Amino acid sequence: MNIAARAETEGMFRWPDEGLARVPFRVYNDPEIAAAEERLLFQGETWNLVGLDVEIPQPGDYRTSAIGGTPVIMVRDQSGEIRVHVNRCAHRGSTLCLARAGKAENFTCIYHNWVYGLDGKLQSIAFKRGVRGQGGMPADFDMAQHGLRELRVERICNLVFATFSQTLPPVRDWFGPRMVWSLERFFHKPIRLIGGYTQVLPNNWKLYAENVRDSYHASLLHTFFATFGLNRLSMDGAVEVSERGGSHLSWAKMATDDAAGTDYATGGLRSMRDLAIEDRRILKVWPEFEDGITHMIQTLFPTVFLQQIQNTLAVRLIVPRGTDRCDLHWWVFGYEDDTPEQMRMRLMQSNLVGPAGLVSLEDGFIGNAVQRATRGEQGHGAVVEMGGHGVERDRQSRVSEAGVRGFWLQWRSLMGL
């Protein structure tokens, strides 16, 4: 456990004796914990997604986002290098770049017109020498000391990551070979962005982080998955947890489904009753990968998610906004060599995901169902025992909450709790 972090969070609260099999409800509600997360996770030892490189192909192209509570700008500079700056003017702290994305030759703060280059260096200050010899900046003011704060940046596949840490291992080593294997599978050829959107979730960011790592809920909460056989726990599949615990893979092969003799066949599940679909085009799919995997969900600690649900491919990022709200950003993609027919099928299948998606809409709701039932709770916690008590890393059944326990293992280690 991180000793420095422990000193910082000492006395905050005590984790239950049951260890990873319990999660105290107050972690979703306590502002003190949220403040510690800012320092110890988001401004600490984590790699954070700030965008995709294909969003900024030319020098001057930029996109803004946030790492925890810190706004950032991802920009391609004149030399073609991708840089990430804190999106905050070095003068009095105004948000510098107000647009979500665009193209710029430099960044001018609207408050008092301090101007920064794409490299983050302060280039000019309005009225630096005052007016007619009066006012202005002191003669010893050193422009070189007042550039934008720049973060360390690394790219893996099409994903651009940044960190405040100078000591964190490189991104590939940090996530480990199995996670890298899956990223290289997702990005095995040039991608084409189809679209993106942002969804506001009325819950703490960690409830969504848990939800995506929880392969056990998918065919129970999401009636669509089970009813149409897109994803059932009776398929060949597995959960794999990363070395540090916080990242995971969950995959399944639809062709291997055998529901006979399981709870799906006996008719007791809510998700298996009374549902039909009129327009079956949404179920029209083709084998996306040769490995037979039709469903792959990957998480990268703390806030990144990748998805293959048949032919819908997406990257998602969660950005916390206080204790009981977060923004979920989506990038939906295909490949440059998609045929028009494949693109049509991807668009049709995209109705599964997003804020109103036939599958995803329940995930947009369920976090708030937990949030409002646990608000103010100081003593009790969640029971996380499906599939055991620990975080076995090897292939495990998907009837498991191992991915959720893994998340908390890494979170606790970084938080010293």
Ligand code: FES
């Ligand atoms: S706050 Fe940006 S120029 Fe003053």
Ligand SMILES: [Fe+2]
């Ligand atoms: Fe879900």
